[in-house]
Amino acid sequence: MFSIGDFARLGGVSARTLRYYEGLGLLDPIAVDPATGYRSYSAHQLPRLNRIVALKDLGLSLEQLRPLLDDLSAEQLRGMLQLKRAELQEQLADDQARLTRVEQRLRHIEGEDTVPIDVLVKKVPPVRLAFVRCDEPGIGFDNMQSALGAAVLALRERLDAAGTRASGPMVLFYEDRGDDSVIPHVGIDIGDQAVPVDDLVQECTLPAIDVVSTTHSGGGGHDAIGPIYGQLARWAEDHGYQPYGPGRDVVLEASGGGTEALLELQLPVTQSG
Amino acid sequence: MFSIGDFARLGGVSARTLRYYEGLGLLDPIAVDPATGYRSYSAHQLPRLNRIVALKDLGLSLEQLRPLLDDLSAEQLRGMLQLKRAELQEQLADDQARLTRVEQRLRHIEGEDTVPIDVLVKKVPPVRLAFVRCDEPGIGFDNMQSALGAAVLALRERLDAAGTRASGPMVLFYEDRGDDSVIPHVGIDIGDQAVPVDDLVQECTLPAIDVVSTTHSGGGGHDAIGPIYGQLARWAEDHGYQPYGPGRDVVLEASGGGTEALLELQLPVTQSG
């Protein structure tokens, strides 16, 4: 016959914990004084308390270990433990990966190695676009900017003329030519509206993809974007993703009126897991 | 200018999460409509949201990453990450140990290997005891039980005669003789009371120790206790503790009147950390 404090000391837990277990119906005192509310515990309850503590120490939640208190069959216990083993293995892998990322980032800080911090993975839904190709001969890196600008203006003009409402952001996407160069396209989300297709304006539906994504604000034009895609690819590999194919640039905010342009750069990846 | 839903999709989080971050002052919308309460977000806030998500992904809490949003100096970041690295390493070690224990237990179940489950570590405070030695010649395993019983009766008698109140449980403890045998003692907690010391009854203070402890109920007498200490020692080693010296048996409930005796077996250990 022990008071709650003595019994708690015996089991290496707090009195509050014993009251909590009582509330959950895991371990009732053998008696409660009706006048004072004082609880009494028996020495014979100590094995049960010890079992609770030991199972908790294996990582089981109180609800998980509850059935194991009454039914000590090896079957039950084995089932729970196998489950717990799988959980622990998964968590170990997660934490190991997280630790690797933290360490990588620390090395980058030391080495002044610039890898962007604001990178995330997300799913991009399919988009239906009206678009214009920008592959006229003579377009290179130096005049790409203006060629794209011209294409944007032309696209807007045609859509306006046809009364098509295109509210979403501009999307720059690239088609692999196969010879290490790409054909740029500039498009805009038109939802399910019809669009006048001619020799200039075409339509297509970009498929849903998983991407690693980051933002890039304005300065530097097209020259600055190449290296960022390199960093995105490296980040992807570091995190267990495989990049494939060219990226997409989403114009979240166009430049003009004193505000700098803001792009979201999306690099398609598959999870190599 | 994005609605909360659009901005949430852009950042790969939920609208609820954005409201939560606003509540914490991590990311305020650029405008809130006074009439409807509708929030507006700017594309230029996306990098900040991405940073929050990325830092959270490294394992930082929202409060930990808060200062890193405004002060992106390498110093700050490095400090936090080094802290986080240490935390992760520790957690990895913990989880690894836990996994090992779970796997060990699974092997034990398969092999019918009996290792008790209700074992725990705890600190035992110092105790002042009145005790009787049980090392008369002729005491062996076969008659230990009755010798201890006689010692208990003798001890009780002397204390009663002297008017000493000894309320605590009986403690059996063993002194190492050095030749692989031990001298048993039976004692009882007397707090700070004086006690009549003579040729039979002596007093001592057992020091505070760390022990691994389990319970054993009644049956089998002294023969059954030896193997359990063996299991306790093995459990201790499996959990990174080093056993030293002989154990103590605390009589939580004496046998008699139809109830079985209940012992707590304590094996002293040091943490080999």
Next chain:
DNA sequence: TTGCTCCTCACGTCACGTGAGGTGGC
């Protein structure tokens, strides 16, 4: 008019720790 999105509470999560405010036994 019907969906869709948005709004503000407010409860639930897991295993207790930590007071607040009060009482019983020596």
Next chain:
DNA sequence: TTGCTCCTCACGTCACGTGAGGTGGC
């Protein structure tokens, strides 16, 4: 009378998810 232990609420933890109940814009 003074400590010590015990009692019952009830809030706080962390980062939101999940309704409940209601409203605005197409």
